[in-house]
Amino acid sequence: MTDATAATHAISGPLDGVSTGGASSDGTPSAATPAIEAVGLGKRYRRDRWALRDCEFTVPAGRICGVVGANGAGKSTLLTLAARLIEPTEGELRVFGEASSTPETRARVACVTQEKPLYPSFTVAGTLLMGRELNPGWDEEVAQRVIDMGELRLDARVGSLSGGQRTRVALALALGKRADLLLLDEPMSDLDPLARHELMGVLMAEAAERGTTILVSSHILPELDGVMDHLLLVQAGRIRLSGDPEEILDSHQLLTGIAEGAELPAGTAVERRVRGRQVTALLHTGEPVDGPWESVRPSLEELLLAYLRTPLPPPATAPDREAAA
């Protein structure tokens, strides 16, 4: 969790128009400019504590990007940097081509942090009214639909709602803003399975209809399978995998075989597990492997679990750079 506390970032932003940088004349994002681009990105909270380091990746506009990683990997830090609620310590995180916060990019970005900051004394109706007043492109229909699906009373005070109901209000605000980039930090964690399913449907429809880029972090891997068309695996503050999940899966193989005499091609094993006489290994290669192996394409869950179980070796250059800092 980060210390991002800016209230209702989902509704922040200026009342003026939309940037033309990275956008077509009608305001929809152009495919040419990535929604997000990290160049040598690092964030250090304390002197010796890097939450993210040496991150290089691109998320093309219009993608639903799953941000996956263990607790403390750096997912919230990444989303909070993209929301401009905190600044990088080194490198850049470009949002629609802009390296730092501008009124135009702020107007194009909506964020729901894990804290889901809302005003507890406001009613649901008052919260939506605030969204409408502060956002020129406000879409009442989509915000109202999200509220109605949860059967929330408009006169209920936000402070009296359950965690999942508050999440729904925060998502209604974010969707109502009609942003080009939605940053959602574990938005589904306190929703029941039906609400999760419904709201994932709304998000997918949003992405399909408007080309909205969505960065969504989640610990629930099946929730993202078949939904995301871009994957960022964050591990110990580094980006371990980034790209189209189908292409990433195509470049891996899950092998099973008998341990005795079974040699794996050098330098390709992400993970190797031995159970009795049987070896299972995830390889990072699309090339056929010789030997007594049975090879299948891994499922997304098998691939991610293998990476999550395998710690990233510390980079050789880190001590020198720490000393120089």
Ligand SMILES: Nc1ncnc2c1ncn2[C@@H]1O[C@H](COP(=O)(O)OP(=O)(O)OP(=O)(O)O)[C@@H](O)[C@H]1O
């Ligand atoms: N405000 C802060 N001050 C100091 N350290 C922080 C702060 N926020 C996060 N960190 C540290 O940065 C690292 C990354 O934290 P972050 O919240 O980004 O991880 P995460 O992947 O989102 O974790 P989770 O899945 O548990 O939410 C952790 O080691 C965490 O302790």
